[in-house]
Amino acid sequence: MTIAPPVDRNLIEQIVREIVLSQVGGPPGKPNLVVSVSARHVHLTDQDVETLFGAGHKLTVSKDLYQDGYFAAEETVMVVGPRRRMLPTVRILGPTRPESQVELAFTDGISLGIELPTRASGNIAGSPGCVLVGPKGVVELRQGVIRAERHIHMGPADAEFYGVKDKDRMGLRVASSCDTTFNNLLVRVGKKIKLEVHLDTDEGNACDIDHASSVQLVKN
């Protein structure tokens, strides 16, 4: 096993890289598009939080995420895969959920030795498991380790603007020196939801989102 390196402040701050870029050629009133790149992270149940961090423990907010009510927690866990490989400090995102879930990029999965299915968040039936190690205990997840399928959150007004409905598919064009179009992103429409694309680090790095000159949603 590798020894945990000291926690790097830059990396913590990059748990979620939010990129806000003007979209080219938009009419007035075009919704503001945020593209967020989520590094590997864990969602936990209340019960698993207590098992890992001690009875009665509640997650501590470290940084609010773009969608209201969601946050990166101060807490991290060790994710242990098969073959005794592990990721020492994987951030927990809150709030807690009905089922625990680990979201990794394929690069992480290859490093851990886990073949990741690409799934919409919450759709974890039959996915691989792993072991989570916290300061006060251990949780063995029978399933829940996935690569999150990239997707677009939007509110009803955004959906109307783009002429799409819940569960439709749209593309995301990222203009950069590594110019890329991600096709067939799942559209998820909800009340009080802000327009936001979620990519993982492989996707964000593939298109060099940090140096992109524009991002644009395109009809399928």
Place this chain on the structure above:
Amino acid sequence: MTIAPPVDRNLIEQIVREIVLSQVGGPPGKPNLVVSVSARHVHLTDQDVETLFGAGHKLTVSKDLYQDGYFAAEETVMVVGPRRRMLPTVRILGPTRPESQVELAFTDGISLGIELPTRASGNIAGSPGCVLVGPKGVVELRQGVIRAERHIHMGPADAEFYGVKDKDRMGLRVASSCDTTFNNLLVRVGKKIKLEVHLDTDEGNACDIDHASSVQLVKN
């Protein structure tokens, strides 16, 4: 610093993942398209091979690559970045070159703490440096650490088929559950060159190339 994990045979065999998939809707005679995903690797000068592995040392072929004359070597080096972070076993690709060069994915660069410029192979002026450590010596590269710009190798007949010439740009559509179009790939035409797209691991993982149902070159 992390301790080097035992070398994993699966990883060695994935130094270059070559994906050969039929292209949809092609006319008879359409060239066979190979998409190769190159993991991080190093190109060395003869002099640097001797410094790292001992006087008179020559690289040993481990696996021939798709293009004739190119190979993954048995030899690996440690790549050390700033802040005492390192990658313990980075594969060397042969043959040797006039200038040493380290090709990393952005994921590797973030892990090492190196801000990588995206460059065509060989265009290393002003790029970051690093330290290479081999069993017999150390080389300090003043420059040469890049993210290789994705590109398409092809022969004259392929160029004629697609109606492109050297230095043109084309797209690569990868149909998969993470369906992606990489835009503006640099076309490099050369005699005796086989049609092959080179992606890095971030790009290969972003589009889940290992489970793609088809790959297709598209006009820009």
